Amino acid sequence: xxxxxxxVAVTGLAGVIAVSSALAGQAHVATKPGTNAxxxxxxxxxxxxxxxxxxxxARDGTSALQVTKPAQGVVDDKPDWSPDGxxxxxxxxxxxxxxxxxxxxxxxxxxxRLTPCASAADCEDGQDATFLPDGQHIVxxxxxxxxxxxxxxxxxxxxxIVVRDVDGSNPRVLVASHDYQGDFLGAIFSxxxxxxxYERSNSPKTKPAFGHALFVARSDGSxxxxxxxxxxxxxxxxxxxPNGKLILFRSHEDAPEESQIYxxxxxxxxxxxxxxxxxxxxxxxxxxxxxxRWITFAKSGKGGQPDVFVMRxxxxxxxxxxxxxxxxxxxxxxxxx
Numbered sequence: 434x435x436x437x438x439x440x441v442a443v444t445g446l447a448g449v450i451a452v453s454s455a456l457a458g459q460a461h462v463a464t465k466p467g468t469n470a471x472x473x474x475x476x477x478x479x480x481x482x483x484x485x486x487x488x489x490x491a492r493d494g495t496s497a498l499q500v501t502k503p504a505q506g507v508v509d510d511k512p513d514w515s516p517d518g519x520x521x522x523x524x525x526x527x528x529x530x531x532x533x534x535x536x537x538x539x540x541x542x543x544x545x546r547l548t549p550c551a552s553a554a555d556c557e558d559g560q561d562a563t564f565l566p567d568g569q570h571i572v573x574x575x576x577x578x579x580x581x582x583x584x585x586x587x588x589x590x591x592x593x594i595v596v597r598d599v600d601g602s603n604p605r606v607l608v609a610s611h612d613y614q615g616d617f618l619g620a621i622f623s624x625x626x627x628x629x630x631y632e633r634s635n636s637p638k639t640k641p642a643f644g645h646a647l648f649v650a651r652s653d654g655s656x657x658x659x660x661x662x663x664x665x666x667x668x669x670x671x672x673x674x675p676n677g678k679l680i681l682f683r684s685h686e687d688a689p690e691e692s693q694i695y696x697x698x699x700x701x702x703x704x705x706x707x708x709x710x711x712x713x714x715x716x717x718x719x720x721x722x723x724x725x726r727w728i729t730f731a732k733s734g735k736g737g738q739p740d741v742f743v744m745r746x747x748x749x750x751x752x753x754x755x756x757x758x759x760x761x762x763x764x765x766x767x768x769x770x
Contacts, residue, residue, distance in 0.1 A: 467675070467723030467768035471539070473500070473512035473521055474731070474741050477760040487512045487523050489539060489767070492729075492743060494754045500541045501525075509535075511670065511718075513563045514767035520599075521767075522547075522562040522571055531558035534573050536599065539767075547571060547601040558589075561670060563621045565596070572596045572607070572620045572629065581613055586643075588636040592616040594629075594654070607654035614639050619670035624677045627652055628699065630660075632668035632686070645686050647671055649699050660701035667695070669718050670763075674746075675725040679703075683716055692716035694730060694748070707748030715739055721746070723768040729754070731762035 471489040476499075478484045485508035490497040500521065501509045506528050513522045521539060526532040533556055534547040550556035562573040578590025594608040594617050607629070608617050613636055620631040628649055635644040644663040650656055660680070661667040668686030673679070680699060684706070685691040690713050697704040710716060710732065717739055719730035727743050734740025734753055741754040741764045755761045 469722045469724055469727065470518055470767045470769040472729050472741060472754060472764050472766050473514060473539075474755070474761055474764040475508075475510045475512065475523075476757075477508075482760055483508070485509055487521060487537070488761075489521075490741070490754060492727075492754060492766075494756065497755070498540075500537060500539060501535075501544065502541070511561055511763050512765050514765055515564045516566060516568045516768060518768045518770045520564075522564060524560045524562055524573075526560075531556045531576075532560045533557070534559040534562045534571065536571075545601075547597060547599070548573075548575075549601065559595075561619045564599075565622045566624055566626045569599055570596050571599060572622060574616070574618050574620065575604075575606075576616075578612075583637045586637070588613045588615070588638075592618075594620045594631055607652075608650065608657070619668065621670070621672060622652070623673050623699070624675055630671045630673070630680050630699070632671065634668065634686075643687075647680065647682060647697070649680075658701070660697055660699065661704065665695075672720045674721050675723060681719055681721060681728065683719065689715045689717055694719055694728070707744075707746075708751075717762045718764065720765045722766045727766070729764040729766050731764055734761075 473489045475485050476488050483506050487501040487509045488499050503509050508526045509523050520536050522536055524532045524534055537544040548557040548559040558576040560574045562571050575593045575595045576589045580587050590612050592610045593606050595604050595606055597604045615635040618632045620629050622629045630649050641663050645666040645668045646659050646663050647661045647667045648657050648659050666685045667682050669683050671680050671682040679696045681696055683692045683694050693706045694708045695706050715733045717731035729743045731739045731741055735756045736758040738760045739762050741761050744751040
C-alpha cells in the first residue's frame with residue numbers, strides 16, 4: 434500500500450536529520466549465505482482484510498505459527514527477518530492513524546515499538562522496515578507533514594528513507610523527498626552494506642507523473658541511479674540475492690493481476706522476467722532464500738486468494754507453501770539461528 438493512498442498527516446517531527454559521517458563510513462557485516470529456515474508472512478484473518486497478523490511457516494507448509502496478535506482492525510505487515518534469524522521487523526497500521534515500526538522475536542515475545550510517539554495522537558509514521566546486514570540498524574520509510582489532494586490521489590508532504598539503531602535511537606535520513614514529490618519505499622541494503630535499492634513512486638507533481646521505478650544508491654544516499662524503466666512500473670519491496678548480484682522485484686506494482694517477477698543487476702543490466710503467469714493471476718511480494726537457490730512469493734492460490742509459494746531462483750519448480758482461503762502475502766525467508 435503506497436503512502437500516497439493513505440490519508441494521514443503526521444506532524445511534530447523536528448525536521449530532517451542529516452546522515453552522519455559515522456554511517457557513511459561504517460563497514461557493515463556482509464550477509465553470508467545461510468541455511469534456509471522458516472518463512473515469515475502476513476495473513477489477513479477476515480475477508481474484508483481489516484485485520485492482519487505476522488505468521489511463520491516451514492518451507493513445506495507445516496507448523497504454521499502466529500507471531501503477532503494485533504487488535505481487531507489493526508494490520509501487521511511486511512515482515513523482515515534479522516540476518517541471524519533472532520528478530521522480525523514489521524509495521525503495524527491502525528485505522529485512521531499512522532503506521533509504526535516494531536520488532537518481535539519469532540515466538541511472539543519481546544514485541545517492541547521502534548518509531549516514536551510524542552503522544553497517543555502524534556506518532557511517527559513508518560513503513561517497510563528492513564534490517565541492515567549488521568543486524569544493528571533498521572531502514573524504513575518515514576512519512577511526515579501535511580496531505581494534499583491531487584486528481585485521483587492524496588500525497589503526503591515528505592517521504593524519506595531513514596535509518597535507526599535497533600533500539601530506536603539515532604535516526605538519520607538517507608534520502609529526503611521534496612514537498613509532495615512522491616513516495617520513497619521498500620529500501621533494503623545490499624548484503625555487503627555498501628548500497629541500497631528503493632522504489633520511487635512519483636506524484637502528479639513529478640515527471641513522469643505516477644511513475645514507478647527502482648533506484649540504487651550508496652549507503653549514505655548519494656549516487657542515486659535508476660535501474661528499471663518507468664514503463665515497467667517496478668516496485669513492491671525489492672530484494673537482493675544473497676551474493677549481491679541480483680535484485681528481485683515485480684512489475685506493474687499498481688496492478689498485481691498484470692505483474693510478473695523479475696530480476697535485474699544492480700547496474701540496471703540483465704533485466705528479465707522469471708515468471709510468465711497468465712493474465713489475471715495476482716502476483717504479490719517475494720524474497721530470496723538465504724542460500725540463494727529459491728524464491729518465495731505470493732500469488733493467487735486456493736479459492737482465488739493469494740497463498741505463499743516457492744520456486745527455484747530461475748523461476749521453475751513452482752509449488753505452494755500455504756493453502757488457505759485466507760489472504761497470505763508479504764513472505765520473507767529467514768536464516769537459521
